[in-house]
Amino acid sequence: MNKFCLAPENGLAIFPNGRISPCCAYDDVEDEMPKHPKDLMSYLNNPALKNVIHKQQTQNQHPGCSKCISKEQFSKTSQRQLFNKYAPFSPGIKHLDLSLSNLCNLKCRMCNSFLSTSWQKDDQLLGRPVHKRRDFSMDWLIQNQAHLQNLETIEMKGGEPFMHGEYLKFLQAFESQLPNISLRITTNGTTIPVWINELKKFKQVRISVSFEGTDEIYQYIRGGKYSFQDFENNFKTLLKMFQDSPHVEFKPMFTFQIYNIWNFSLAWQWATQFKNQFQDQIVLERFTNIVFKPTYLNPQLIPHSLRLEIIRELEPLDHTNLINYISLMISPDIENNQKLFDEFKTFTKTLDQSRNENLTTVEPRFQRLFDAIF
Numbered sequence: 219m220n221k222f223c224l225a226p227e228n229g230l231a232i233f234p235n236g237r238i239s240p241c242c243a244y245d246d247v248e249d250e251m252p253k254h255p256k257d258l259m260s261y262l263n264n265p266a267l268k269n270v271i272h273k274q275q276t277q278n279q280h281p282g283c284s285k286c287i288s289k290e291q292f293s294k295t296s297q298r299q300l301f302n303k304y305a306p307f308s309p310g311i312k313h314l315d316l317s318l319s320n321l322c323n324l325k326c327r328m329c330n331s332f333l334s335t336s337w338q339k340d341d342q343l344l345g346r347p348v349h350k351r352r353d354f355s356m357d358w359l360i361q362n363q364a365h366l367q368n369l370e371t372i373e374m375k376g377g378e379p380f381m382h383g384e385y386l387k388f389l390q391a392f393e394s395q396l397p398n399i400s401l402r403i404t405t406n407g408t409t410i411p412v413w414i415n416e417l418k419k420f421k422q423v424r425i426s427v428s429f430e431g432t433d434e435i436y437q438y439i440r441g442g443k444y445s446f447q448d449f450e451n452n453f454k455t456l457l458k459m460f461q462d463s464p465h466v467e468f469k470p471m472f473t474f475q476i477y478n479i480w481n482f483s484l485a486w487q488w489a490t491q492f493k494n495q496f497q498d499q500i501v502l503e504r505f506t507n508i509v510f511k512p513t514y515l516n517p518q519l520i521p522h523s524l525r526l527e528i529i530r531e532l533e534p535l536d537h538t539n540l541i542n543y544i545s546l547m548i549s550p551d552i553e554n555n556q557k558l559f560d561e562f563k564t565f566t567k568t569l570d571q572s573r574n575e576n577l578t579t580v581e582p583r584f585q586r587l588f589d590a591i592f
């Protein structure tokens with residue numbers, strides 16, 4: 219398998235803990251990549267990065283690149299393949315992946331405090347590592363702007379990027395470059411920043427709005443702070459703000475997990491109503507993300523009989539990714555795993571008590587799942 223990758227030379231990913239690496243898929247298993255380097259040149263010249271480049275050029279697998287290798291083994295598109303679209307090689311950072319802070323107003327059940335400050339209390343309760351709030355300095359990026367003149371794409375993630383006031387500084391400093399850059403931003407869609415109109419200055423924008431369900435299940439998964447109605451109202455406001463900007467598109471993104479196994483149809487119907495209304499501004503390709511970690515929230519965990527029932531419910535849907543989705547659902551990888559299922563039950567019960575919620579009240583069909591004998 220070809221190991222060549224342009225990410226180490228053309229990519230830059232920044233994480234809330236200050237770590238910098240070639241891309242968001244790179245796994246710093248040996249903890250070698252610099253945290254908060256003095257400047258961009260010291261990162262580009264550091265031996266850990268040079269080692270990644272050397273390994274790839276000599277067709278050796280670097281342990282940090284295992285996610286790409288395993289994705290490709292399963293015929294899925296890897297970050298490596300996405301980066302290699304920049305071939306033939308020319309120097310300079312072309313893609314910037316920004317997760318500048320773990321500040322977030324939600325505590326979605328599949329998340330943790332590394333990505334959301336609202337998770338700190340529950341992480342402590344569950345005996346997991348508790349991550350403090352961390353912010354990467356926007357000034358660092360602005361000071362290194364001279365080395366970021368070749369940018370073609372930017373990806374903004376979180377925490378919740380719409381809560382990050384410092385993006386205004388970044389957008390103002392890079393204003394003259396924005397018409398040459400395509401932006402992708404992922405938001406939970408519950409808040410609208412003061413800098414929202416600045417996004418219109420980019421060449422092209424895709425706003426991915428994540429949601430995990432409709433009605434009560436939405437509120438249950440997302441930690442109870444906002445109702446589904448609040449979310450929908452905000453989503454409609456965002457759509458109206460950009461209705462005269464055809465270069466800005468919205469992508470509702472459903473994060474499929476064990477808690478919303480009965481909610482997929484409703485979520486799909488909810489998204490398609492906007493497609494009918496806003497046509498080209500709504501993207502429904504790759505509507506579904508699947509939670510693989512934590513493994514005890516992976517929807518593949520459910521028993522076989524229930525799985526077939528859910529697949530039957532989904533068959534009438536006009537969903538382009540349905541075939542892939544169903545094949546994932548029938549993959550028996552982790553089916554009948556009693557240990558994982560016990561972890562799911564303990565996790566659910568502990569959070570329900572702490573958050574004063576009850577899964578079987580929100581969706582009574584879960585009682586059948588709890589009663590299931592593997």
Ligand code: SF4
Nearest residue numbers: 223241283286297298
């Ligand atoms: S092979 Fe994958 S993980 Fe490694 S640097 Fe390239 S894109 Fe990143």
